[in-house]
Amino acid sequence: MGPDFENSKVLLMRGPVELISEGYAGIGWGQFQLCNFTTADELYKHLESTQQSVGRSGNQLRRFIEVKQGDIIVVPAPARIYIGIATGKKQFCADKPWGENQIKVDFPCDAENEPISIARTDLKQGLQSRLRIRLTVADLDYFKDEIIERYNDIKNNVSSGALSKINKQSGEVLEQFKAKLLDNLRNRNHYLEAGGQGLEHLVKELLELEGYTAVIPSKQSHEVGVDVDIEAQSRNPFITQDLLIQVKDHVGYTDKHAIDQIAKVMRKDDCYRWVVSLGDFTEDVTQHADGLSVNLMNGNQLVDWLAERWQELSPTTQQKLGIASVPQLVF
Template sequence: MKKYLMVRSPEALITESKIGYGWKHINFSEHENTKSLIKEIIDKNGSIGRMKNQVINFFSLKEEDIVLVPVRKSVIIAKVLGGKFYECDFRSGHGANQIMVEYFKKDGKVIKIPRSRLKQNLESRLKLRTTIADLSKFAPEIDELLKNINIYGDFNITDVFQEKIENSIIAFKNELLKSLRKGNTRLKAGGRGLEELVQELLEIQGYSQVDILAKQNGIGKSDVDIQAVSENNPFLKDLLVQVKHHDGITGKKAIDQLITYEKEEAIDAYKWVITTGNISDDTKNYAEKHQISIMEGDEFVDWIYTNLDKLKISTKESLGIIEVPKLSWL
């Protein structure tokens, strides 16, 4: 049966006709089946936890399977060709374990489908903060997209106009990230304003209770800034979040604060470090080993941009965001 997956693959691999996944310290291509792969991960990592299904889904991709790769506010589609590769020195995100694919193109350029053109449920599914997700239930809609691409050569997108839009979006995100890092906003000082921004974004995502916890709420160096739970949506997992307002590198301290947090609510919760800064490959590997997810500055502004229409007016004012139409002549 054909598999349909969302894979948050590094964009750097698009030009190489590949998709990539993390686990930099494990060479997937050395394994013939998922059983031996899972065993090596557990032997080296101590556990695999909630990532088991993601690992199995990625490893099991075969020829003719379909992959959707989210990029900014669009999605690109690829057909799996097969063949696994391992690039231990890959430095453009989590993509050391790679699979050859064929991206759907027009005139030599990868076709980007705006997420706004997708049906609501599929668009919402692509917003999940997970690296790999099963899209089998959306197979009919994805097949319809592929039918349009195969018949008309694209998805009725005016490429030049779309490129202008994307360039404007990129410029906006770069300016927003720069302002956040330099403190050139009217968010509350001392990191509180950034925590309140993350709190609002999580509430938009559907979390019914998002609490900013008191400082130094753990024992010793352990600490959590935000706890989020959802009583109404079983697909939203409880979160414990460390929020860092950094202009530069966020180090392992943020990871350690979550690792050592041992209160009862931490047992089944997903742990995240959200920072306006960057995180080194070494720290990313350290976080991955301890099953802690990371959102760096560029991903954070992506999250803000995706939810601009839902943010409070006062929040947008604090960020310095105004929304007015802009003419762009072709």
């Protein structure tokens, strides 16, 4: 490890991929201009004075605010990742949905000034798994040595530009797959069970692939006004985690009512509540969910998850979704 990175933090920053070519990594939370805060304490004081809440998102916002020059930024993209070095400069762009808060990042580029990517399959299994984390800003310090090694590979090897183009083409094919899959799901062009039950079973299967024990409780198991479609648990010597999930087979937008239904469940503090929807969420609904510590997954994020795990789905589920496994050339 070079001395230049001795004090550098490593962060995953999940945002619009198109910002990379502009030399930025971006995240959402457009209700806050995070570039106006130099410390997380300043943000927390602002939240207190304005009576706003970000729920469990506080640590993610803190990580973004505390990014300094020389920190290593990893931006995930379809089938690949980009690694760059933060300059410390931050800005706010209201016209970049889900990427309003931005930080300037120097990404290694090829001879044509295109940012160079790394295929996810070229990463060790542990890092590949960590990239699946459902956070916008996450700590990757545990994988610092590997990430620095991969950064030096692309920084010093100009021939990696050719492989980067193949990675990009593979990513474009994957994006086409995800767009078609989401369109099929939203238009009921599949053989999953009707009435939303098929979608619940699909999410349950994905959770089990992630190592959770998941059940679909009876509709009478919770009090009136509460709706829980899936209860999931992770138990191992290092972490205990409970998930309560409401699944919405929606087209268009999912409103605050879904958030309120799952937020009313009385459980201990380490229980995470989620609303998973085929539809989308407005900024107003997203802020409402943040205030109640309810996590959201929209249709695009759901098919991202499916795209990562589709090969592990049961053959029956793959058939119901219309997924065929055939070789395909990308160039």
